[in-house]
Amino acid sequence: MFLAGSAVFIVFAVRQPVNLVHKNYYEKGVDHTEQMNVNARSKPYSRSFDVNLNNEALIVNIENNLATKIDSGNMQLYRPSDYTKDIRCKILAGNTLVQFPKTELIAGRYILKFTWYTNGLRYEIDRPVNIQ
Template structure:
């Protein structure tokens, strides 16, 4: 068999298609970790989120985070804790949403704890969301667990 330009084109196309098929199979098997499960729905509510952020800005320093041997502790300032009707604290892991941890806030409680053995070392974003008089407030703060 003689190797001519037609054979070369055929071999090139065959190798290109085989390589493309291998890449497609590889890409389909990779896990997809979006920032949130409902990523697109959160994008639609962008204007509402901007209003919540503007309303929440005065409260960015109204809570402190600390780590002790048993837990990751968030202390809420008393003047804010007395205004909270209901709320939620979430330790959100940007690299893997399956490692997110939620904790409900009881009205009037000024301390929230996350057990240290439930956390893994690395970066989290603390999302503090609460309602006061029917209005939603939200403050985000990055934290590093070590």
């Protein structure tokens, strides 16, 4: 009986999906020093965008002084509990408004990862977002 119960548990455990923090978890750890430099460079821009949720969408407003400096970039709504529910959006130079349709969002916690490049340098700001 004990062996049968153990076998059932092992089969159950093996079939469960494993969601690591990131798909490239180990590679991200190697770039720790570079990430610290990106964070220091990005800190002055931490309040240069607002996140608002209405009935139709999650809206991100980027201040004009930052939007004009962006060469390219993207925003990602990262869902820590299930990376398959992540949503990405490219940012074009000068774009001050980004919308994520509420129909694509699931209630719960996301992290908004705003990454952009200016003059070849990478910037990144993370902000928690709760969808209800």
